[in-house]
Structures are given as structure tokens and as C-alpha cells.
Amino acid sequence: MAASLLACGINPETSILFQQSQVSEHAELSWILGCLTSMPRLRHLPQWKMKSKQKNEGSVGLYTYPVLQAADILLYKSTHVPVGEDQVQHLELAQDLARIFNNTYGDFFPEPRALLSSTRKVKSLRDPSSKMSKSDPQKMATVNLTDSPDDIVLKIRRSVTDFTSEVTFDPEVRPGVSNLVLIHAAVAGCTVEEAVGWAKGLNTGKYKQLVADAVVQRLTPIREEIERLRGDRGHLERLLAHGAQRARELAAPVLKEVHHRVGFC
Template sequence: MARVLTGIQSSGRPHLGNILGAIVPAIELIKANQEESFIFIADFHSLTSSKDGELRKENTLAVAAAWLAFGLDIEKTVFYRQSRRPEVAELTWYLSCFTPFPMLANAHSFKDKSERLADVNAGLFTYPVLMSADILLYSADLVPVGKDQLQHLEMCRDIATAFNHQMGTELLKLPEARISEEVKTIPGTDGQKMSKSYNNYIDIFLPEKQLKKNINSIVTDSTPLEEPKDPDTCNVFKLYSLLADADQITQMRKNYQGGNYGYGHAKKEFMELILEKYAEERKAFDFYMSHPEEVGQKLAAGEAKAQKVGMELLQKVRMQLGFA
């Protein structure tokens, strides 16, 4: 089986979109994979946008707590913080010297902000090189990515190819992308794609009172209580349908179409479904958030494994380049 590697941004507490779109699918993939998988928290990457050290620590803890709460098997997974393995920074420098400027200038991550160059730091510009080092350091075979990251994966292959060709070696393994066509866009509270940048996300780990307020913020229309409603145009119904079973979805659809059923009722049922479906995960998340030392120990164990694998590759790169 292939070695799978994926990174998770430490830009905040994982929301429902992250859980359904990334965490659960990745954990299922890991369970089906016979070879050890690599999952890392991309805290180096977060520095391109956030300079708040305490917030970064808090976000890193929350990301780790969420993955552990959903049952990530750390015996089968090398689970680590990117910044605790400085080998990746060294490899980034080596790879940057094989990366042509036009390639980086064409990266979406740069072009999206290139009209305001004063807002672009060198870290954002070289983001694809660091991402390449993340992958190549551990000789990953398979990298699950969204379509928005496919270009960066292709750049990783190009950089590895350039290194191998110029150095006359096959040392750097060319990774393959794994894009799931089944991943659906998770709607946010306003109907747009759920995103921290839109501030339209559902945080399933909130205490009940705050969770209720979060769910009540879901935008609905002004159809009166007594009138029938169209479930297919309702944000509450769409979110509910992502978590509910077939019988529950059928019943809620009937409630909408039958009248005398308000959006407040639907939001209440959605909240009850979250509390029931994720009861164990919410409990585990709270435990890990209040026991950061335990999370740190689990990450440190993964970081020791990552060091062993990464150093083996890095030493070979050093030798190729005359640094060892």
C-alpha cells in the first residue's frame, strides 16, 4: 500500500466543514491503508498570515484535539507538528534553489494577492516550496488534496523532477494526488461554502449555550410558521441532511412540506442531532483541550518517528549537494 501524507492548517478550531470534508475522510483512508500514514499540523504555514504566537499554540492544540477526538490512531499514524521537525525548513532551502521564479509567480496562492504586493510576504510567495518539502521529506506516495491545491502538488512533482534530473538521481519520489470527487461543498450558516474567512461556520465543539447561538445564526427566509416550506432551499435542512440518516431526513422533509413547522423547530432538531451524533467526540475534545500535556506527548511521539524518516532522506540530499 501507498504511504499517505496530508497536512492540516492550524488557522483555528476545526469546524463542521473541516470535519466532514477532511478529518473523517482522512481517518477512514488511514484505517484502510496498511502502511503507516503521515498527518501533520502545518503551523509553519500559518505564519504567512498570523504572527500571534499564543493564538497559534491554541489553534494547534485545537486541531490536534479534534483529530484525536475523532479517533485518529496514532499507532498507525505519524502525527506531528510541522515546526517540530526543522528538517523541513532545511529541505525547503535546498528545493528553493531548484525552483524557477516564474513557477512561483504563477502559483494561485501568490497570484490571488499579486495586485497588492505590499501584502505579500516572502513566505507566501515560497509557500509551494515548503509544501513540496513537507511531502518529499517523507517520500509520500499519495497526497489527498482539494482541487484548489492540485496546482501545488503538480509544482511539487516538477521541483522533485528538476532536482532528480540536475543531480542525476531518483532520490526524490514523485507523489500522486488523491482527489475525491465525492467530497461535497459544506454550506455555511449563510449558504456559502463554510469557511473561517466568511465567519459562517458551525463549531460542533462549543458549549451547548454557545452552540445554540451558533446554530440560530443560520440564515432562513421569512416564510410564516403555518405555511409549507421548501426543504431544498433551506440552509438548516441542507446541514441537517449531512448528518442525519435516511429516515430522519425523510421525516424532516415531511415536516417542512406539511406546514406548522418553523425554522426554529428545525434548528432545534439540528442541534439535538449534533449533541447526539458527536457526544463522544465533544467529550474527548474537551478532555484534550484541558490536558494539553497529553496532546503534547502524543505529538512528540509522532515527531520522533518523523525525525527518523525525514533525517534519512535529508542526509542523502545533503550528500548529493556536497553538504555532508
């Protein structure tokens, strides 16, 4: 994960990259926020309902995970958070908990706002009604950063579309083709309208090859950088350890003030 984030452009000089498990303040704040969270509030979050059904029974960790996410955000008094569309409701929980804490113990946490990109949800290549996910059991459904060019071409060639050969953008009527257009626009750095324009005169089969080529071009340098970074595990471990130290320096005084406000010290 660290190698992937760095390869995608995260700069450790301007961003703090660390393992959450190495900063205990996250878990401590999560417990305190959990005392302010009602059971029905968590029960109605869509990811809990979906994942608990997939696993037949949900664990306490899965149930309370959104509270930990809220702690991750509030611990650094974040004002804006980049999220995918499926995580907006979890961010709203963080906003609610900030508001509840402030109303109970005095103004302290800012209410974080969502930063959404134009491609805030990439859909599955096999089921365009659901999001693309690394945990999808269908391996052909997801393009991974470490996929080879041949794997990327094969996955996009086999992506679900429809029986209309012309390329148009209509997510409601043509979700599969529209998903490819969104992917194309994202990796090419263009608008949806421009992507559709480039597809003029192409049937969906040929457009899939165009999209695959664009994805390969965009991801190849990232994949190569991931492989290079993975070759120096010591560098990654040192970088994460330094990031954890920097994170603790920010988190400790916030948690200390939280302790004071709730009466722990």
C-alpha cells in the same frame, strides 16, 4: 490542534503526530525545493492571490508557504494525501516539484495523488460561495469542534439560505440550502439523496433544526474528548515529542539522500 486531531480519531499508535517546527528537515527540504520553484508558479496559486489581497500586502512566508507544504509531503515520500478541494492546486505543486527534482537529480520522489472525500469543501454558513474557515472574521460563519450545542444551533439557525421553503439540492441555484444538505449528509453518514429524503415535508426553518441536531449529536463526543485531552497537557506534550522523534527517523535519511543528489555532501 493535537487534542482536536486525537478527538477526531487519529490513532497515535498507527499515525505519527508531531509539530512540524520540531523536525528541522521540513525547513531544509523546503529551501532546496524553493530553488526549483519559479516565481510565476507561486504567483498564480489562488490562495496567494486571495490572502495577499486580504492582508493588503503578502509576506515572503505566505508566498513560499506552498513550497513548505510540498516539503511536508515529499519529505516522507508520500504517495497519497487527503486534501480539501481548495488545496488541490497546492498538491499539484508538490507533484510538479517531485517531477522537476526527479528529472534533474534522478528518480527519487513519488508524485503524490490527492484523496478527496465526497464533502471535500464545506461552505461558509454566512456566504455559501466561499469555504468555511476558522479564520473567517464572521464568527457565525463557522462551526468549530469546540462549539457548545447552543452555539451550533444558533449558527445553523442563522445560516444563509433563500426564500424557497422546500429543501432541495442544487449547489448552483440554491447554494445555502445545498450546503446544509452536504453538512447533514457528512455528519449523519448518509448520501445527499438520503438527506434530502429526510427533509421531505420540512420547510428550511425546520430543516435547519434537523441539521443542527445532527451536527450536535456528531460533535458533542468530540468536544468532550477535546476538553478531556486538554486537561492533561503533559500527555499531549509527551505524545508530540515521541511523534517528532519518529518523524525525524523517517525524514533524516530522505534529506541525507537529497543532500547527496544535489551535491551538498
